[in-house]
Amino acid sequence: MNLNDVVIVSACRTAMGKFGGTLKNIPSYNLGAIAIKESINRIKLPVNLIDEVILGSCRQAGNGPNPARTAMVNAGISIEKPAVTINMACPSGMRTMAMAAQAIRLGEAEIVVTGGFENMSSIPYLLKNARWEGFKMGNKILEDGWSDSIDPLIEMGMGETAENLYDKYKISRSEQDNYALNSHLKAFEAQSKGWFNEEIVPVEIKSAKGSESTIFNKDETIRQNININDLAKIKPAFRKDGTVTAGNSCGLSDGAVSIICMSRKKANELGIKPLFSIISFSQIAVSPSIMGEGPSEAIPLALKKAGMTLNDMDLVEINEAFAIQVLSNQKTLKINPEKLNIHGGAIALGHPTGISGARIITTGYYALKQKDKEYCIASICGGGGVTMAAIIKREG
Template identity: 40%
Template sequence: MKEAVIVSGARTPIGRFGGSLKDVSASKLGATAIKGALKFSGINSEDVDEVVFGNSIQGAEAGYAARLSSLLAGLPKEVPSVAINKQCASGLEAINIAAQLIISNQADIVIAGGTESMSQSPFVKTYESRFGSESTNSDALINSISCPVNQYHMGVTAENLASKYKISRKAQDIYSLESQRRAVTAITDSKFKKQIVEVKISSESEAAFVNQDECPRPDSTLNKLSKLPPVFQENGTVTAGNSSVISDGAAAVVIMSLDKCKSLGIKPKLRWVSRGVAGVEPSLMGTGPVPALGKAILSAGLTLDDLDLIELNEAFASQSIYCIQELGLDMQKTNVNGSGISLGHPIGATGAVLVVKLMEEMNLNNHLFGGVSLCVGGGQGIASIFENVQI
């Protein structure tokens, strides 16, 4: 059986909602990440067999960002593409599918990842308005971050989780402050410099470039966080400060068969090991990583203690705290450079962003095994395990 390995990865900076990347489409963000990953790999674009790309808020500017990202990146028209929508898991599932294509001998070189421009989410009238009837507005952004089963904001599921498992407001704020500290430290130490490819934006006079994440708040303090009002429930505990940041960004990796790597003389970085997915109670959406990571670990023949590094997406602080406590994760191994609360959560891209971050940190510190996990809207969880093959 073939082995699937990641040989390179790149991501754009993550822009705040309505921030520096607001005028850059999801397809252009995706193309930027693909170009970067290809450049770092040394692979010729005509040798790519397929592009598998996550995108959650579809229809914002092209309706099929995966294909347009591929073409804008300069890949030949003969290279097919497919868009994956699994909400927050879209980018990671795209990587999983790419690995499975290689393992099943259907491809040798695949570009996988995800892209999202939450700033460009459509806000439209419904069908009835075409005939002059009264109609409601449809906000694709709100729809994308709402529970499709219970018809309320995902933040309510975070409140449900905090209430059921007695996770205090103070605990959530303390966790969020630490996420900010870690992200700011990582940026100060230039930890993301090698993985970020700059994004060209238009200005009135000349071209400008964005090359740094803009969501982290260096001036964040526990006192400031404690003064923020609850957003989703009166007398609740979930605030803008202990929730992930709505944002824009993209990431891509080049995945190859190990045999192809050897034949081309390319050194692989990570081996894709396993995948785990699970369904959970939709009203407690954030619990999904617990069973998903358990399944991925079991499939890999490992234990949680074998993981040297974990990227657990921070959708909400209450969700992250629950998963960390339930799984017994070591905080010295988990989200060491910050995550969604500090760095942002461009939903269709986040899973791929986490893989790129994981790869760079594992290689920097010679970690052997690492895991990526996210909760998913509608009550799901996903996780993937990777092995460092450069040690």
């Protein structure tokens, strides 16, 4: 072990709120503040020691300037500390950790809070050009803010790029539906057996009148009664004769993740035992039209940087944007299905884009702990073709 190692000393997430569900009225930065505060409290870290906060958030409309800064201050960190909000599409949360690792290795920081937050339920509708064109007469089109998910490089939504993977890999609709079913079943098992409990920070939900409150601490996105026949009945979402459906794609959800990165030297000084260490990161980019292929390049690169092979990995986490995307990478890399997303993934938990890169690392760590294993590689592709991967080693 090297004193310059980057270690993670605390990692937690909120439970995932379904689209329009329990978390819909909580501003995304306040979800971030809740996760940050819990990650700090878990290790009793004096907040004055934190050097910087770096958080991912992709859907920032209506959240003010630099919402990571708002999350940081609302979490109780000194207003004199800097914060930055990162948008690298879906890998944003993972990118925050890589940036923290770079700062720590350069000696620019010793303690950095990373992760992300997203309230997809609060994405607004837009009246584009209303400021200049006005409303003298006639109708105006109210545009869904979700139009931002269409990649201007290819004028294509992410679901359409998933259908491009079907054209290339011919992974059947039934295979995709079965994968989606298993994601829900694995996530429900993990939830039922308490395997998610340690990674989740409870969120207090106040009633409309504010006189009562409930505690939200269970992912509400998991469909425990799902069956293959129900999935088979869902119509294709992106092509009339397509294979990608709402059932075998990730759901929309709300949530936040906080991960505290630290130099091993500083952790030793503070007497804090690391949860896990970062072995390597990789980031690559592929054609936007087949963005889901990214893990097939990012994973081998992260392994090469670490001097390791896929066989050395005890667990593999690939973000489940679409079942076909995970299955195509599994096929290309020959990933053992027994190691892949063992507690389910974004098809069951949802994919709040700004946090998922950090969420799969968090879930991967706690899965390693639950299984008493050592190494996990996590990878996530993103709109525009950007992709990242990370290898972690469990220490605690």
